[in-house]
Amino acid sequence: xxxxxxxxxxxxxxxxxxxxxxxxxxxxxxxxxxxxxxxxxxxxxxxxxxxxxxxxxxxxxxxxxxxxxxxxxxxxxxxxxxxxxxxxxxxxxxxxxxxxxxxxxxxxxxxxxxxxxxxxxxxxxxxxxxxxxxxxxxxxxxxxxxxxxxxxxxxxxxxxxxxxxxxxxxxxxxxxxxxxxxxxxxxxxxxxxxxxxxxxxxxxxxxxxxxxxxxxxxxxxxxxxxxxxxxxxxxxxxxxxxxxxxxxxxxxxxxxxxxxxxxxxxxxxxxxxxxxxxxxxxxxxxxxxxxxxxxxxxxxxxxxxxxxxxxxxxxxxxxxxxxxxxxxxxxxxxxxxxxxxxxxxxxxxxxxxxxxxxxxxxxxxxxxxxxxxxxxxxxxxxxxxxxxx
Amino acid sequence: xxxxxxxxxxxxxxxxxxxxxxxxxxxxxxxxxxxxxxxxxxxxxxxxxxxxxxxxxxxxxxxxxxxxxxxxxxxxxxxxxxxxxxxxxxxxxxxxxxxxxxxxxxxxxxxxxxxxxxxxxxxxxxxxxxxxxxxxxxxxxxxxxxxxxxxxxxxxxxxxxxxxxxxxxxxxxxxxxxxxxxxxxxxxxxxxxxxxxxxxxxxxxxxxxxxxxxxxxxxxxxxxxxxxxxxxxxxxxxxxxxxxxxxxxxxxxxxxxxxxxxxxxxxxxxxxxxxxxxxxxxxxxxxxxxxxxxxxxxxxxxxxxxxxxxxxxxxxxxxxxxxxxxxx
Numbered sequence: 001x002x003x004x005x006x007x008x009x010x011x012x013x014x015x016x017x018x019x020x021x022x023x024x025x026x027x028x029x030x031x032x033x034x035x036x037x038x039x040x041x042x043x044x045x046x047x048x049x050x051x052x053x054x055x056x057x058x059x060x061x062x063x064x065x066x067x068x069x070x071x072x073x074x075x076x077x078x079x080x081x082x083x084x085x086x087x088x089x090x091x092x093x094x095x096x097x098x099x100x101x102x103x104x105x106x107x108x109x110x111x112x113x114x115x116x117x118x119x120x121x122x123x124x125x126x127x128x129x130x131x132x133x134x135x136x137x138x139x140x141x142x143x144x145x146x147x148x149x150x151x152x153x154x155x156x157x158x159x160x161x162x163x164x165x166x167x168x169x170x171x172x173x174x175x176x177x178x179x180x181x182x183x184x185x186x187x188x189x190x191x192x193x194x195x196x197x198x199x200x201x202x203x204x205x206x207x208x209x210x211x212x213x214x215x216x217x218x219x220x221x222x223x224x225x226x227x228x229x230x231x232x233x234x235x236x237x238x239x240x241x242x243x244x245x246x247x248x249x250x251x252x253x254x255x256x257x258x259x260x261x262x263x264x265x266x267x268x269x270x271x272x273x274x275x276x277x278x279x280x281x282x283x284x285x286x287x288x289x290x291x292x293x294x295x296x297x298x299x300x301x302x303x304x305x306x307x308x309x310x311x312x313x314x315x316x317x318x319x320x321x322x323x324x325x326x327x328x329x330x331x332x333x334x335x336x337x338x339x340x341x342x343x344x345x346x347x348x349x350x351x352x353x354x355x356x357x358x359x360x361x362x363x364x365x366x367x368x369x370x371x372x373x374x375x376x377x378x379x380x381x382x383x384x385x386x387x388x389x
Numbered sequence: 390x391x392x393x394x395x396x397x398x399x400x401x402x403x404x405x406x407x408x409x410x411x412x413x414x415x416x417x418x419x420x421x422x423x424x425x426x427x428x429x430x431x432x433x434x435x436x437x438x439x440x441x442x443x444x445x446x447x448x449x450x451x452x453x454x455x456x457x458x459x460x461x462x463x464x465x466x467x468x469x470x471x472x473x474x475x476x477x478x479x480x481x482x483x484x485x486x487x488x489x490x491x492x493x494x495x496x497x498x499x500x501x502x503x504x505x506x507x508x509x510x511x512x513x514x515x516x517x518x519x520x521x522x523x524x525x526x527x528x529x530x531x532x533x534x535x536x537x538x539x540x541x542x543x544x545x546x547x548x549x550x551x552x553x554x555x556x557x558x559x560x561x562x563x564x565x566x567x568x569x570x571x572x573x574x575x576x577x578x579x580x581x582x583x584x585x586x587x588x589x590x591x592x593x594x595x596x597x598x599x600x601x602x603x604x605x606x607x608x609x610x611x612x613x614x615x616x617x618x619x620x621x622x623x624x625x626x627x628x629x630x631x632x633x634x635x636x637x638x639x640x641x642x643x644x645x646x647x648x649x650x651x652x653x654x655x656x657x658x659x660x661x662x663x664x665x666x667x668x669x670x671x672x673x674x675x676x677x678x679x680x681x682x683x684x685x686x687x688x689x690x691x692x693x694x695x696x697x698x699x700x701x702x703x704x705x706x707x708x709x710x711x712x713x714x715x716x717x
Contacts (some may be wrong), residue, residue, distance in 0.1 A: 026477060039408035050488060052480035056473065057518030064470035064515070068477025071464050072439070074484055076477070094466055191490075198462040198478060200437045200497060207454035207465030209444075 004176040008187040009140035009165065010035030012177045013105055017149040017183045018049040020103075023074035023192075026054040026065035030084040031117045032167035037079055063088035063095065063102075070100035073197040075151070081167055082109035085123045092160075096131030097222055098206060101154035101192070102161075103149065108267070109167040110354040118140070119167040119356025121267065121318035125328040131226050133161040133233065134296040136266045140166075140175035142293075145246055148180060151189050152236040157229040158194075164295075166268040168355065184243045194293075212336055230297045250299035251306045252291040255281055259288030260308055260378045261370050264315040264333055266292045269351075269358055273316070276363035287367055298332060304340050312345040314370035317382070318352050326382040348382040356386060390705050391582060393604040397574075399597045405432055416450040420625025422616030422632055423447060423531045424578060425589050427502055430529055430611075433599040436461055438498040441475045444468035445509035446538045447509045447531065460664040469512035471501045472519035472528060479524040498603050499526040501589070505546030506536045509570050520579040520608045527602040530572070533617035542618040545570035550674045550681050553620075558676035567605060568688065576610045580649030583609035590633035594643060594655055601645075614641045622672025634667040639693035640685075644700065651705035654697060664689055 008299040014036045017025075025036040025044070032210045043049035044263040052069075056062045059080050066076045078086065085106060095102050104126050110116045124134065133153060137143035143165045150161040165171050180188070196204050206308075210218050230250075254274050256262060263273050270291040290306045290313075292299070307313065317327020323333055330348030337343065347370045368386065410431035417424040427447055431438065442448040451458040452465065466474045477500050485491040508516055508530040516528065535553045536542040543556040545658040547565045552558040579582050582605040584654035587595035595613065602609030614635055616628045623631055635641040636656060643655040664686045668674040677685075 023488070024477060024480045026480070050484070052484040053521065054476055054480050056476070057514060057521075060470060061473035061476070061515055061518055064473030065477030067466050067482065068441070068464065068474035069481040070477075071474075072478045072481035072483035072485070073490070074477075076481075079691060090467055091470070192455055198439045198464060200439065202606040203436075203460060205452055205457035205459050205463050207448075207453040207463075208447060208457060210454055292566055 002178045002181055004178045006174055007140070007177050008035065008172065008174050009143055009177070010171045011039050012140055012144050012179065013147055013165070014039035014043065016144045016194055017077050018043050019180065019182055020151045020189055022051050022077045024052045024054065024066070024069035024076045025078070026056050026062045026069065026076065026079050028056050028059045028062045028080070028084060030059070030081045031127070032109060032171050033079045033081045033084070033105070034104060035171065036107070042247070051368065059062065059084035059088040060091065063091035066102045067091060067095055067098065067100060070097065070102050071198050073192070073194045073199070075104050075192045077104070079105040079107065079226055079336060081107045081231065082111050082123045085127065086111060089127070092127055093130040095160045096226070097218070099158040100160060101148045101158055103147070103154055103163070104160065105163045105165065107167040107171045108164050116354040117167070119169050120353045120355070121164070122353070124162065124164050125319040127162070128296060129330065131159065131222050132296060133157070133226070133229055134164060135161070135294055136164045136292060137170060138268055138270050138291065138317065140170060140173060140177050141246070142248070143170055144177055144179065145240065145244065145248065146195065148185060148188060149236050149240055149248070152239070153229065153233050155192050156232045156236065159225060159229055164267065169268045180244060188239065188243055199376065226297055230299065232234060233294055233297070242331065248293060249302065250292070250294035251302040252293055253306045254289040256288035256290065256306060256308055258286055259308060260286040260311045260368060262288045262290050262310045262313055263363065263367065264290045264292070264313050264329060266295065266329065269318070272358065272360055273363045276367060277362045279360065280364060280367055285367070292329070300336050300338070303336055304342060307342065307344065310344045311364070311374045312347060312370045314366050315346060315348045316366065317348065318348045320350055320353070320384065345373050345377070347378055349385040350382060351385040362386065390651065391605060393606065394583070394601055395649065397601060397604070397670070400433070400593070400600055402593065405596070406435070410436060410438070410460045411451065412455040412458045412460060415659060416453065417446070418619045418625070420618040420627045420628040422589055423504070423533055424450065426529070426587070426595060426613045426615060429589070429592055429596055430500065430599045431461065433596045434498045434500060434603055437496060438500055439464070439478055441465070441470040441471045441478065441499065443503035443512060445504040446539075447502055447504070447505055449538060452476070468507055470515050471503045471507065472512065472515045475499050475501050475526045475528070476519045476522065476524045479526055501526060501528045503528070503530055504537070505530065505532040505534060506544045509545035509572050513575070517575070517579065518539070520576065520581050520610065523607050525607055528608065530610070530611060530612050532564045533615045533620060535568070535620055537617050537620040546572065549685065550677055552676060553673070563676060563678070563681065573612055577613070577646045577649050581608040581610060582606065582648055584646040585644070586612045586641065588614040588632045588636050588641060590629050591636065591643060591656070598645065619671070623670050627670050632668055632669065634662060634670070637662045638664045638667045639689045640664060640667060642693055642696050644696060647705060650703060652700040652703045653705060654700040658693065662691070
């Protein structure tokens with residue numbers, strides 16, 4: 001078992017990528033992802049990592065090169081944020097449709113305008129329909145573990161995986177982190193062998209035209225693959241627990257036993273929210289917390305099980321879906337509930353945009369407002385919380 | 390001169406294999422001057438090749454699922470990024486060879502086929518990035534001087550006065566208002582090991598250029614003139630005639646540039662044919678006035694003479710001289 005060593009999370013994430021013995025790294029700098037790709041460049045140039053590092057001229061090229069490299073049978077990595085993710089947008093559905101096991105770390109950051117380098121989830125939420133497996137880390141240890149997990153899952157399912165970490169709040173924090181021993185990583189992650197790749201000995205055609213007669217079938221096939229990846233996502237976490245002792249599941253719960261009101265949240269804010277839960281519990285309020293670690297494929301059954309018999313859900317989104325029926329998570333949660341028999345009140349807040357602090361007291365207020373909503377239906381379908389007026 | 394090219398022995402027609410690596414039955418128009426150079430390139434490169442296509446006619450005509458014309462491994466990702474995809478393939482091959490996952494000595498050609506839209510316009514940044522980073526690949530720009538796949542819209546590669554659907558020959562504005570973008574100059578400025586222009590009428594010249602491109606270590610770029618009967622309003626049977634005339638009128642000179650510094654003119658045109666002879670075979674030019682034809686004529690001569698001077702001043706060192714060592 002490895003030692004816990006204090007490390008900046010970005011550095012630890014890059015070290016984990018290196019431990020996964022990537023063949024090709026293709027990346028373009030953007031704050032707050034930079035420390036990850038800088039450290040990888042260091043490892044390559046110091047001879048500590050045997051990989052090709054392509055310092056591409058844009059994020060669009062970063063993902064294009066990852067697609068080319070993965071199609072040629074290489075284990076690939078890239079990382080980006082915000083506008084960078086939006087610039088590579090066009091390639092994202094192509095990577096999944098080609099069934100390429102690319103791993104990307106997204107240091108989540110708000111999107112322009114106004115330009116802002118700080119954290120929220122508005123970048124990745126624009127990509128949720130593209131057939132990428134998407135996981136969200138709460139802290140540094142989880143970020144590192146999700147990187148190992150991402151390669152395991154990607155290569156088993158032949159689907160790209162995006163690991164999401166909150167920019168700055170997670171990426172730039174120094175935390176005690178336990179890295180896996182190299183031997184265990186190698187055991188967890190056998191060398192990549194692609195059945196179909198660009199090989200002159202066995203030529204294949206990738207990226208053919210899909211006429212209307214076959215396009216639907218191609219999309220259906222991908223959809224089935226992404227749905228089916230759920231099993232492998234869970235299985236890979238089970239395998240990971242065996243070698244690391246650390247247990248992960250698609251949906252995390254905190255003090256949900258007998259909870260009447262549950263907060264639903266993703267990413268690092270969950271840690272602050274847990275403190276609010278503790279404080280309210282100490283006052284006898286029956287509150288709990290649900291955190292999505294796995295966002296795609298959406299863990300419907302885990303979520304429905306996790307909410308138990310709550311009377312209300314307080315969904316805290318970190319992105320705006322302008323003039324729709326909620327934030328991205330709120331919309332998803334309401335849709336999931338509609339397909340079940342459970343009918344808790346759903347109160348949807350959008351908070352913490354562009355790194356705006358959401359404190360314990362804020363969470364307590366959100367909980368209190370959700371309690372009020374049990375008896376009195378709110379007049380809004382979502383509210384942007386904490387707007388200065 | 391580069392050692393890879395110093396002892397180059399030109400291929401003759403007898404050296405060419407009978408086999409093609411792009412299958413017949415593809416859906417190109419009759420007389421397509423784009424699929425022809427594509428096919429000839431693969432003839433030279435052979436089966437140990439990975440091909441990358443940008444979105445465009447050549448991708449459309451060769452891959453309507455479940456059919457494929459490609460006998461070599463082929464990938465098409467999007468419109469602008471073929472050079473970046475090739476960068477990734479190059480990096481993958483290098484890493485996998487170093488790690489013993491691919492046979493170290495086996496040479497695998499990586500070749501990009503992209504149109505003028507994908508190269509002059511939307512993909513210029515990606516082409517520049519890949520050339521500048523020095524990836525070992527061949528970029529073949531099949532230049533049919535407009536966006537043909539979407540229905541003949543003007544690109545940066547469209548010549549002055551040419552009629553396209555977005556630069557129509559109107560009553561006030563007579564077709565495309567700008568001169569063709571000097572892509573060659575942009576590419577050459579990257580100081581890549583090998584650059585050449587080619588035309589399908591001079592097919593052995595072209596195929597030898599493909600061969601040279603495959604021999605150099607690092608990026609090679611071939612700018613191929615590619616007549617499009619559908620878009621140009623020319624006769625299918627005139628494709629080769631037009632691609633000969635474009636050279637003989639000095640409108641598209643055949644030349645090579647090694648390492649961005651040595652210029653070689655492959656075909657001197659001392660007695661050029663008048664540009665009108667070339668222009669009159671294509672309906673895209675039928676609205677031209679005498680003055681406009683004269684402008685095109687002047688520009689052709691001017692550009693050609695500039696190139697001749699470059700080839701004189703920056704001629705490659707003659708074999709056996711020590712110029713090379715002096716410079717380094």
